[in-house]
Amino acid sequence: MNKIEAQKRIQKLRSEIARLRDAYHTKDIGTDEIYDSLTKELKKLLEQYPEFNDLNAGENRVAGRPLEKFEKVKHKNRMLSLNDVFSEEELYDWEKRVKKLLSSNTKIEYFCEVKFDGLAVSLIYEKGKFVRGATRGDGFIGEDITQNLKTIKSIPLELGHRMSTWTSDVQVPDYIEVRGEALMAKKTLISLNKQNESEEKQLFANTRNAAAGSLRQLDPKLSAERKLFFSPYDIAEIKYNNLAVKPPLGGFTAKSRSDLKTHSEKHRLLEKLGFQVDKNDAICKNMEEVIIFIKKFEKIRPDFPYGTDGVVISIDDLKTQEILGVVGKAPRYMAAFKYPAEKATTVVKDIKINVGRTGVLTPLAIFEPTTVAGSTVSKATLHNMDQIERLDLRIGDTVVIEKAGDVIPKVVEVLTRMRTGKEKKFKMVSECPVCGGDVEKKESGGKKPGFKNSKKPGFEEPEKLSVAFYCINPKCPAKNERSLVHFVSAFEIYELGPKILRRFKDEGLITDAADIFTLQKEDIAPLERFGEKSAENIIKEINLKKKIPFSKFLFALGILHVGEETARDLATNFGTLEKLSKAQLEEINEIENIGPAVSESVYKYFRDKSNLSFIEKLLKNGVIIEKAEKKQKGKLSGLNFVLTGTLPTISRALAKEKIISLGGKVSGSVSKNTSYVVAGEEAGSKLTNAQKLGVKIINEKEFLDMLK
Numbered sequence: 138m139n140k141i142e143a144q145k146r147i148q149k150l151r152s153e154i155a156r157l158r159d160a161y162h163t164k165d166i167g168t169d170e171i172y173d174s175l176t177k178e179l180k181k182l183l184e185q186y187p188e189f190n191d192l193n194a195g196e197n198r199v200a201g202r203p204l205e206k207f208e209k210v211k212h213k214n215r216m217l218s219l220n221d222v223f224s225e226e227e228l229y230d231w232e233k234r235v236k237k238l239l240s241s242n243t244k245i246e247y248f249c250e251v252k253f254d255g256l257a258v259s260l261i262y263e264k265g266k267f268v269r270g271a272t273r274g275d276g277f278i279g280e281d282i283t284q285n286l287k288t289i290k291s292i293p294l295e296l297g298h299r300m301s302t303w304t305s306d307v308q309v310p311d312y313i314e315v316r317g318e319a320l321m322a323k324k325t326l327i328s329l330n331k332q333n334e335s336e337e338k339q340l341f342a343n344t345r346n347a348a349a350g351s352l353r354q355l356d357p358k359l360s361a362e363r364k365l366f367f368s369p370y371d372i373a374e375i376k377y378n379n380l381a382v383k384p385p386l387g388g389f390t391a392k393s394r395s396d397l398k399t400h401s402e403k404h405r406l407l408e409k410l411g412f413q414v415d416k417n418d419a420i421c422k423n424m425e426e427v428i429i430f431i432k433k434f435e436k437i438r439p440d441f442p443y444g445t446d447g448v449v450i451s452i453d454d455l456k457t458q459e460i461l462g463v464v465g466k467a468p469r470y471m472a473a474f475k476y477p478a479e480k481a482t483t484v485v486k487d488i489k490i491n492v493g494r495t496g497v498l499t500p501l502a503i504f505e506p507t508t509v510a511g512s513t514v515s516k517a518t519l520h521n522m523d524q525i526e527r528l529d530l531r532i533g534d535t536v537v538i539e540k541a542g543d544v545i546p547k548v549v550e551v552l553t554r555m556r557t558g559k560e561k562k563f564k565m566v567s568e569c570p571v572c573g574g575d576v577e578k579k580e581s582g583g584k585k586p587g588f589k590n591s592k593k594p595g596f597e598e599p600e601k602l603s604v605a606f607y608c609i610n611p612k613c614p615a616k617n618e619r620s621l622v623h624f625v626s627a628f629e630i631y632e633l634g635p636k637i638l639r640r641f642k643d644e645g646l647i648t649d650a651a652d653i654f655t656l657q658k659e660d661i662a663p664l665e666r667f668g669e670k671s672a673e674n675i676i677k678e679i680n681l682k683k684k685i686p687f688s689k690f691l692f693a694l695g696i697l698h699v700g701e702e703t704a705r706d707l708a709t710n711f712g713t714l715e716k717l718s719k720a721q722l723e724e725i726n727e728i729e730n731i732g733p734a735v736s737e738s739v740y741k742y743f744r745d746k747s748n749l750s751f752i753e754k755l756l757k758n759g760v761i762i763e764k765a766e767k768k769q770k771g772k773l774s775g776l777n778f779v780l781t782g783t784l785p786t787i788s789r790a791l792a793k794e795k796i797i798s799l800g801g802k803v804s805g806s807v808s809k810n811t812s813y814v815v816a817g818e819e820a821g822s823k824l825t826n827a828q829k830l831g832v833k834i835i836n837e838k839e840f841l842d843m844l845k
């Protein structure tokens with residue numbers, strides 16, 4: 138075989154191997170042997186003719202071994218976020234703010250590009266070779282997902298090589314950090330979900346979750362099957378001959394360095410380096426042109442192959458960008474225009490009440506699950522009674538819901554024409570649904586009725602007040618965040634930290650600890666900073682911890698004075714929740730190590746209606762309490778002894794030890810609860826007390842007989 142023949146053979150081998158790999162991943166065809174043998178031949182040929190080696194070719198994208206876990210990586214350059222704008226007006230406001238900070242003769246040009254809805258990643262290339270790829274993480278520290286990113290064909294493994302031809306007009310930098318978005322095509326998601334459905338696996342709610350979930354697979358093979366795409370949008374750092382080229386870039390004119398002056402030039406450079414830069418971009422001379430771009434893309438958007446949620450607008454000039462700088466975690470020189478939320482219709486099945494941390498009662502619409510803005514939703518906050526009245530919302534109504542980005546959806550309209558007459562009006566509860574406590578109506582905002590409007594003399598129209606309902610029980614479990622945190626830690630639900638609990642509470646997903654056990658993956662996955670995987674982990678963990686030993690359950694309830702040890706004592710003495718909850722004060726008090734304050738608190742806890750209904754709710758929601766091994770009842774259990782005087786043969790300490798070891802109790806003073814007074818010589822006032830109260834008095838011999 139001569140060199141030309143070898144080159145042709147290499148090309149053929151490459152395309153056949155690629156076809157087989159594709160068939161293998163997408164159609165589950167067992168092509169392993171043929172694939173392996175062709176790959177072997179290709180490798181051999183490439184060893185003979187190393188000049189045909191191509192880092193970007195398919196054989197270099199083969200997924201490696203699964204990882205144990207992702208390593209953390211510190212970003213050299215912080216990964217920022219963007220400030221959102223939702224209207225033309227807000228865009229002009231942004232422009233005004235920017236212009237104020239610049240000198241009046243600064244010429245501003247904008248660069249518009251698509252805002253992709255995927256997962257932000259950072260790619261590092263050294264001497265033209267892809268060396269590391271990471272997720273955004275918290276902006277400072279991300280996760281090393283290099284192996285998974287290597288399987289994405291649109292990520293060049295070597296720069297300057299495009300479509301099988303070397304681009305001659307680009308000098309490859311020594312070091313470059315490229316930022317962009319890893320995406321899953323809408324079509325790919327549909328087929329992935331079809332497959333998941335047939336395999337009875339969970340479905341992904343949207344392309345972003347699917348892309349993120351795919352890149353978080355520890356096994357790069359699984360990640361490879363998902364066929365992701367990478368769209369670059371920025372260069373965070375670039376160095377030629379180890380000299381940094383970063384804004385201000387104007388000073389660098391040497392031919393060997395890229396002369397990057399604008400954001401748009403960054404895009405063009407990325408293209409030359411071999412990235413597939415999205416073509417929907419434009420330099421706009423003013424805000425009017427920006428708005429035209431936004432409107433134009435809005436029309437393309439529904440048929441765009443990837444999920445998008447807006448347009449990113451940058452001040453094109455890099456020097457101006459540097460002057461404007463970064464505030465907080467977002468640059469001042471960029472803005473993300475977000476398209477209006479998507480809408481969908483559904484039927485309201487119920488209106489429930491969420492009790493917030495402050496005790497505020499917020500109505501929540503529960504509806505038939507529906508897909509909006511790419512994710513499945515089944516509830517929406519109704520904010521307050523005013524809102525329900527304004528919308529004239531009734532249970533059973535068909536409504537329009539709207540979802541903007543990652544926030545919880547809103548009910549925006551009632552389709553009254555869809556009414557059948559069976560819809561029911563909603564009435565605010567008069568008792569707190571969590572604790573049964575009293576509910577009070579409070580007015581806030583606006584001015585008090587009767588307030589004289591100074592602008593309109595003599596005009597006494599009361600301004601609209603917003604009315605809210607509150608649970609006024611200070612002990613309402615819904616209010617007590619600390620008890621929620623204690624509860625999950627006693628249940629050892631490690632996935633639910635205080636921040637997550639607070640978030641769930643604020644989003645209306647949970648009101649009290651019992652609600653945790655009704656959470657569904659679909660409730661959590663659409664929330665920002667969560668996703669399919671983390672939602673799945675949380676639900677898994679909750680389900681795993683539903684079964685709990687009785688002592689831990691007691692501890693979790695957060696009963697006053699009941700710590701871990703006391704909970705154990707109570708559990709081993711009573712065995713079951715039923716027995717403990719019905720126990721009389723004396724019975725609890727009799728338990729070893731349990732004093733009067735504890736027994737009173739426990740006794741009272743189980744006499745409180747709201748506590749009982751909370752426990753009932755926990756059980757209804759699937760909590761299973763494991764029975765405690767009951768303490769072996771000793772001979773003397775249930776008996777109370779008082780020791781007095783000098784006993785002839787054994788010390789008082791020994792007598793006490795014997796009583797306790799056989800389950801009895803020893804007290805220091807005589808009461809009507811005393812079973813026996815063991816009296817020795819020179820017994821004093823205890824003896825006379827016992828005689829007065831009619832308590833049985835025994836001597837040492839009788840006592841020792843009882844122990845036999």
Ligand code: IVH
Binds near residue numbers: 217370
């Ligand atoms: S520029 C300063 N351009 O949007 C951050 N971001 O909301 C640089 N995104 O974390 C971002 N498409 O993941 C930029 N064309 C685009 C983008 C884009 C999507 C994402 C990016 C960022 C998030 C901020």
